[in-house]
Amino acid sequence: MHDNQPRTITPNALPEVITRYLTAHRAHDTATAVTAFTDNATVIDDGNTYQGTAAIEKWLDRSATEFTYTIHLTGTQQTDPAHYIATHHLEGNFPGGTIDLRYHFTLRDNLIEHLAIEA
Numbered sequence: 454m455h456d457n458q459p460r461t462i463t464p465n466a467l468p469e470v471i472t473r474y475l476t477a478h479r480a481h482d483t484a485t486a487v488t489a490f491t492d493n494a495t496v497i498d499d500g501n502t503y504q505g506t507a508a509i510e511k512w513l514d515r516s517a518t519e520f521t522y523t524i525h526l527t528g529t530q531q532t533d534p535a536h537y538i539a540t541h542h543l544e545g546n547f548p549g550g551t552i553d554l555r556y557h558f559t560l561r562d563n564l565i566e567h568l569a570i571e572a
Contacts, residue, residue, distance in 0.1 A: 459530035459538055467529055470565060471537055471558055479524055481517040483510055490565045497569040520547040527553070535560045 464472075470489045477486035487510045490496075496503040496512060503512045522545025530538040539556045552572055559567035 457532055459532045459536075462529050462531045462537075464526055464529050466531070467537060467539065468560060468563070470560065470563055471539065474565060475526065475539060475556075478513065478517075483513040483517060486513050490568075491561060494565055495567050497567075497571075499570075520545050522547060 467475075474486050474489035477483075477489070487506055490506055490509055493505055494509060496509050498512065498516070501512075503509050522543050525542045526539060527542050528538075528540035530540075532538070537558045537560070539558070541554050541556065542551070543554060544551045554570055554572055557567075557569040557571070558565055
């Protein structure tokens with residue numbers, strides 16, 4: 454029987470592709486961030502689903518310019534070899550001003566196949 458409870462890992466234990474995405478996203482480097490995704494990847498954020506790299510690229514561009522905020526990685530977890538969670542604390546000029554978000558990553562072939570962002 455598998456224990457699918459996430460276990461805490463150190464940030465440097467995250468796969469390179471997740472670190473590349475997070476670093477590029479923080480730097481508003483859409484061109485680099487989008488290379489971390491599979492061609493048919495999906496992102497779920499704020500109740501919307503973005504399918505494929507073109508839609509994900511538009512989402513990244515919009516999220517980089519819609520609000521000004523700081524983002525700090527506050528926790529990292531691994532459920533199994535393909536599933537990781539990165540928790541971030543954001544502060545900025547968006548409604549509410551602060552939020553903690555969990556980024557749920559699913560990997561396939563060393564790329565991000567699915568990303569769900571939730572509070």
